[in-house]
Amino acid sequence: MLQNRIFKRFTRNKTSLVGLLLVCFFAFIALFAPVLAPVDNARNPYQMPQSSYAIEPQTPSASHWFGTTEQQYDLYYGVVWGARLAFKIGITVTFFAFLIGLLVGSAAAYFGGKTDEVIMRLTDVVFAVPSLVLAMVIAAMLGPDIKNMMIALTAVAWPSYARLVRGDILSVKQRDFVTAARALGAGGPRIMLRHILPNSIYPSVVVASLDIGYIVLTAASLSFLGLGAQPGTADWGQLIAMARNWVLGTSGNTLAYWHTVFIPGGAIFFFVLGWNLLGDAFRDILDPRQG
């Protein structure tokens, strides 16, 4: 019944279908990256192969379908494995941010009083600094590395979940079915796990689905600034960073090296667009105000 409703909503709205298709498309690429772009030897698969050390990027050809970027890194390989890395970053960071936010937010709502006050002021501190700036500071302090970048992104992303979860729990806590459960003799853990959380988690799920795209975008920004993936890594932000010197093209032909920017840029664009449309669709489906 619920599945049926979700399916109907999806097919009714064309944009959500586009979002689903985009995300599925990228998921397919990410899953089959070893088939689509085989790793030639047992080195780190996220390290892009280099055909030579010449500086000037080469336009797309039969041997390099998407051309090469600075220092002859294969763009096709970079985009395919970059999709895998994007999923890895987006899902891991969102998962941990969601988990931390859920634990912290429910602790604040459950204990209330001073605990609540301390936790919420802590989230305010994180909110007070622009998230990209804060992520940059943390990433710079930990050192440029993909793992450190993911830690920095998680540290910036969890407070919004904590806030959301706390607010939803507080409103559900007031409902009569929670009081009824208490009157029946249900204990704290049972009320929390059976009644409160199942009724307050969905808004956060929607935010999480919207967040995956946004996290990947922020990760790309950090990589572009040299605070994330290192040169040669199959990371979309890193690919754009390597295109920095070629954006203007040659004199008289500004689009001479277009592929170095547009191909990884397009990958980021469609990836984020897909998750946004999908998140919007989730929001519509899970909105209880619609029948």
Add this chain to the structure above:
Amino acid sequence: MNPIEIKNVYKTYTRKRFLSFGKREETPVLQDVSLCLKENHVLGLVGESGCGKTTLSKIILGLEKASSGQVIVDGKEISKLTKPAFKKLRRLMQVIFQDPYSSLDPRMNVGQIIGEPLDIHGLYKDKLSRRKILEELVKSVGLSPEHLTRYPHEFSGGQRQRIAIARALALDPKVLIADEPVSALDVSVQAQILNLLKEIKQKRRLSMLFVSHDFAVARFLCDEIAVMYKGRIMEYAPAEELFSNPQHPYTEALFSAVPVPDPVRQKKREAVSLTARPGMENHPCPFAPRCAYVCEACHTAPLLAQVRPGHFCACAALPFKNKKSSFAV
């Protein structure tokens, strides 16, 4: 032994204001409330909204603590019980709420909702016997076993209230606390639910505390009625006695507001004004600002005193009150 006895219960909400340096704002909600629910009786608790009816029922259920006074359920004072002992006592008294839309968990099906009390108290041997208990419960409230796998949003308000009643009955309680169980329902559905409650009460020999603001509903179901105003009991009498012989000015005023299903009589009636007069906030009688009978006799706080056999009333001006009331219900 009376299932529920309430003795001199006070409840005050204190609120610490931000940056008030220890100053507290105190709001008295219940003041010296004493009541007694007799076995197999229905005690009505009537009064306008905000008078403390719901707070009192929550205190009885142990969902809130009284500031002082005793609540005795089945001979045991609830504030002195240990947690496991109180959990056991909960099986004796169950609650039905006003709003059947918020009292059922939307993500549980009917079987899970009604079965939850059984799960909590471990009241069945195996899945089969659980299923059997559930089927009997839904049948006893006029639903069918097929409904067990459905979700609350598939039901109407009246059916939802039936589900809530089935959940309350699952523990086979001795006392049912009904907090305005029909005021959120359509009038036609109200009658069905009231009949169901009456039938269940007789079949299971239940005692019931029935909170309501509707005198017609209270009259249909209750054996005794207590009228509350601003956290105090104003009048307490057997139902028929109260309706034929209201003593307290507040009860009279409430009766005058109940419409009579006879246009000729209804036109002749005059509602007693309940507009508060300013400048009387500190009067010892809480009802004085709105009372039509204030006189010199009212200089002390009124105490609940017996005015007729079994009929108690808290009004100091009672002997001086003009007895000719212009409205009969």
